[in-house]
């Protein structure tokens with residue numbers, strides 16, 4: 572299959588929207604990471620997302636919309652959901668809500684893995700919202716990487732992994748936030764954090780009150796006992812390092828420590844927003860270069876778990892988790 576490369580000009584986004592309407596799969600930039608989108612109402616199209624990613628069919632997708640009214644045609648609007656939507660959308664927050672029954676247009680049960688709930692979000696990039704508007708479809712979109720691998724924050728990352736497996740990639744430059752959306756489950760009595768992400772707990776708690784944390788998300792969906800390995804580079808990852816071995820690449824944060832070999836600094840000034848933006852690109856870089864140099868692993872300096880640091884540490888912990896395969 573030929574993968575077309577589009578710019579984010581209106582005319583090329585319109586071409587991409589036509590591909591979506593016809594049941595194709597298109598990667599596009601959101602503020603968090605690149606997503607791999609298809610018409611959420613077309614089961615065959617949704618199936619192609621799972622195929623391209625090698626994603627297990629029991630792992631549901633987030634459904635993306637371009638406006639509030641559209642979202643609440645598909646899921647039940649609670650008071651808290653409405654309040655959070657007004658405050659954080661468009662943006663890096665995904666809400667899990669009960670699906671409405673008997674709507675005219677049905678979201679494919681393949682996209683929601685037959686659950687009674689649905690994960691919904693309105694992304695903030697112009698390209699994402701125009702793609703949704705022009706295609707006139709809700710768009711199911713996971714991150715545009717092979718299942719279990721590092722999420723893509725540039726169009727080049729998507730191309731390297733999914734070229735020939737998808738119909739098109741729209742290049743809108745690097746993602747602003749750099750980590751995926753925060754997933755908050757509102758389908759139970761108490762709001763539950765399923766994945767820390769681009770909207771911080773510090774921002775959510777004043778509105779939600781107490782939030783239960785139910786991480787890692789994969790253990791809830793996959794059978795218990797399986798491991799949480801995800802975002803996995805090929806090289807093993809070691810966390811909270813104050814000392815780096817000569818055969819390791821260094822992923823630094825803040826004022827760097829002595830290391831003459833391969834290294835990248837997420838943020839010299841210990842800025843967590845900057846670190847989140849750089850995270851996936853730097854992990855990929857150290858993994859590829861490190862292997863070429865014959866290094867044995869990636870050592871990561873300590874990162875605080877406040878603000879965006881919680882999402883960064885979550886991704887790094889999964890990158891360091893024991894591998895399934």
Ligand code: TXA
Nearest residue numbers: 603605606631632633667688689690712713714751752
């Ligand atoms: O920032 C993001 O959220 C990106 C962009 C493209 O929007 N998308 C993304 O999708 O990260 P994905 O598929 O890589 O991660 C979505 C997570 C999965 O872990 C999935 O299990 C969970 O959302 N999820 C989806 N529907 C759910 C539901 N109904 N209940 C619980 N978890 C759900």
Ligand code: MG
Nearest residue numbers: 713714715722
């Ligand atoms: Mg993903």
